Amino acid sequence: MQKMIDYRFSVAPMMDWTDRHCRAFHRVLSKRALLWTEMVTADAVIHGDRARLIGYDEREHPLVLQLGGSDPAKLAEAARIAEGFGYDEVNLNCGCPSDRVQSGAFGACLMAEPDLVADCVAAMRNAVSIPVTVKNRIAIDDLPARETLFTFIDKVSAAGCSVFTVHARKAWLKGLSPKENREIPPLDYGLVAELKAARPDLTIILNGGISTIDQCREHLGGFDGVMLGRAAYQTPDLLGHVDAELFGEGSIVEPGDAVRAYEPYIAARLAEGTNLHAMTRHMLGLFAGKPGARQWRRTLSELGVKKGAGLDVLRAALGSVEAAAPAG
Known part of the structure; x- marks a missing residue:
């Protein structure tokens, strides 16, 4: 039986930022935010120093391990290890646009391979009882956004994934740096809203360009959750408002x-x-x-x-x- 996770508010996985110390700090500001690790490759989880790579403090729960990879068998094994470590959820990265990720055949480039992602999700789900989720973009490069997004979601959800965190931008793998990919491609909240309206049975979390509690509250009217990245990291005082203002629990943490x-x-x-x-x-x-x-x-x-x-x-x-x- 899968654990029930409240997806209303998440702090995005961010390389070199959301390490275990960052997450422990964020947890004193919010008891309810869903926290994520940095992305870790399946190979690293299988062969690397697990205590260093995916160790965490028990107070960090609820906690998601984000995996990078495109080999179903390796991802299934890494997911098993994650479950053994006590993670509440394992997530497959289909949104990171960095060169290092592309060379490893995972991340945002997987938006063009929904059948492969479906195979990966199916293998992971067969290996564990915790939720297996996906974080993705709306499309990449010149691929048509609506067709790409809906095809991707439909094929991957058919493999058993019911929770998608959607960064509402294309990823341009040709010509833009990872930093530019977080800022230059235009946001398309409307397309993600179309997706949620057309697939109401799926849990859709909106990511990209959200920077205030008021914006969170507004988007929660149309989505199942919101995810903040740089705003949550660079102005962490914002997290002190999450429990009281988005979950209606406790008081603001000064x-x-x-x-x-x-x-x-x-x-x-x-x-x-x-x-x-x-x-x-x-x-x-x-x-x-x-x-x-x-x-x-x-x-x-x-x-x-x-x-x-x-x-x-x-x-x-x-x-x-x-x-x-x-x-x-």
């Missing part, structure tokens, strides 16, 4: 309270030999737009990288923000 709640995690990792900067680099935008934000960033950036830096650096950074806050 940035200072989040820092203090994250301290025990930092202390435990420091004791294991992790350097402070590996954790605090994910917190630099926490006070964006607030008095003291510049000193917060400066303290963590300049002192947090030094050998032996500890909680005193974090507390000094927080003290500078609190000293700059207006009285009252």
Whole structure:
């Protein structure tokens, strides 16, 4: 029996960003957000250092492992390993446009191979009892968007996938960098809305260009969930509003309270030999737009990288923000 997952709000998988320290930090801001790992290739999961690659803290749940690959047997084995590690869901990446991903025959280029993706999903689903989901673009390059998206969704859903996170942009694999692919191809929320209306039995999560809680609330009127990437990472204070404003649970988590709640995690990792900067680099935008934000960033950036830096650096950074806050 599959676990029931609430898809209303997710933080996107982002290479070099959503590592285990980032996710532990995000979790103190929101108990309800669905968190995702960075993409890990099936080969790496099978043959690599699993504790380092896919290890996590139990407090991170609910948690999705995103896999990259296009070999059904390897993906099935990696999914089995993920289930054994206790992940709540495994996701197949069909949206990443990087050159490294294309050379490995996975990511966004799989939008042109829906039959292969269907085979991969079927193999993964046969291997595990946790949900197997897909994250995809609307199309790639010159392929017609509507026909490509609907064909892809129909073939992959026929293989048993019922949850799709759709980045509402094409991926241009010829001529645009991965960074440009997150910004230049125009968003087409309308097409994804057409998909949801035409396939109401599927769970459709909207991704791409969403940056505020108000936008989240608006899109939740037409979709089953929203996924935020850079906005959630660069201005993590936003996550402190998710539980109260999107789930109707608890109260807003203030940035200072989040820092203090994250301290025990930092202390435990420091004791294991992790350097402070590996954790605090994910917190630099926490006070964006607030008095003291510049000193917060400066303290963590300049002192947090030094050998032996500890909680005193974090507390000094927080003290500078609190000293700059207006009285009252």
